[in-house]
């Protein structure tokens with residue numbers, strides 16, 4: 001009896017010891033999980049999510065097994081020196097009556113006629129008003145991509161590119177030739193030499209039937225274009241009667257401006273309030289990530305700009321604004 005009791009006692013102690021050890025192990029595991037992920041590993045850390053996380057709705061391009069809400073990892077930024085001569089270079093330069101454009105961009109232009117001939121597609125193609133029309137190469141590529149999709153959708157060839165790059169002198173001559181005969185109410189909206197976006201090689205006018213023009217207005221953002229002078233924004237843009245003028249800014253910016261009904265003047269004003277630590281997220285509806293912010297140019301030859309570090313997994317582009325700022329667009333493409 002006595003012996004049996006002792007045995008029972010021993011079993012009880014053994015069971016308690018096992019329970020305590022088990023509890024200790026669980027405690028240790030929980031502690032270790034809580035602390036990992038923050039410093040240098042890529043492990044998801046739920047605690048780092050902030051309220052501004054973009055929606056995870058579509059899940060496009062996400063690998064199975066990856067959590068649908070990706071963990072937000074702080075991006076490491078470093079400073080680079082950018083030449084201030086780049087202030088009037090890039091897809092986000094602002095040109096209007098208050099911001100004249102004087103840069104000579106002739107060496108970066110591509111002739112539409114000869115380029116399209118080279119592409120070997122002389123039927124089913126948009127019309128040109130002369131063989132001298134030119135645009136910046138990346139803009140022409142975007143225009144051609146847009147036109148191909150337009151043609152596939154509507155099979156209309158009744159589209160003509162009426163105005164492309166214009167140099168400052170030609171713009172001034174055009175202005176003088178129409179100024180005298182223009183209605184008094186329209187005179188303030190006419191663009192003298194230096195004040196036209198056409199001098200940047202980033203803009204073109206298009207002539208097409210209404211249904212076609214609507215397609216371009218709805219879809220142009222996919223190719224990086226904005227309908228630059230929408231009705232109702234004349235007091236901001238100081239351009240009237242140019243509903244067919246398209247301007248290249250790049251896809252993420254074009255979509256944000258379209259969704260938020262902002263013209264360039266307003267959008268750049270918004271970006272000027274953003275910094276590398278208060279970035280604007282640009283959702284393009286895919287897993288690709290874009291964020292943007294601005295940096296005021298410093299006096300002198302260069303400006304120090306914060307950009308993602310080389311090993312951060314983020315790439316970046318910098319554009320001047322022709323208005324004393326640089327805009328940085330950082331991006332992470334998912335394959």
Ligand SMILES: [Zn+2]
Nearest residue numbers: 204205242245
């Ligand atoms: Zn125009």
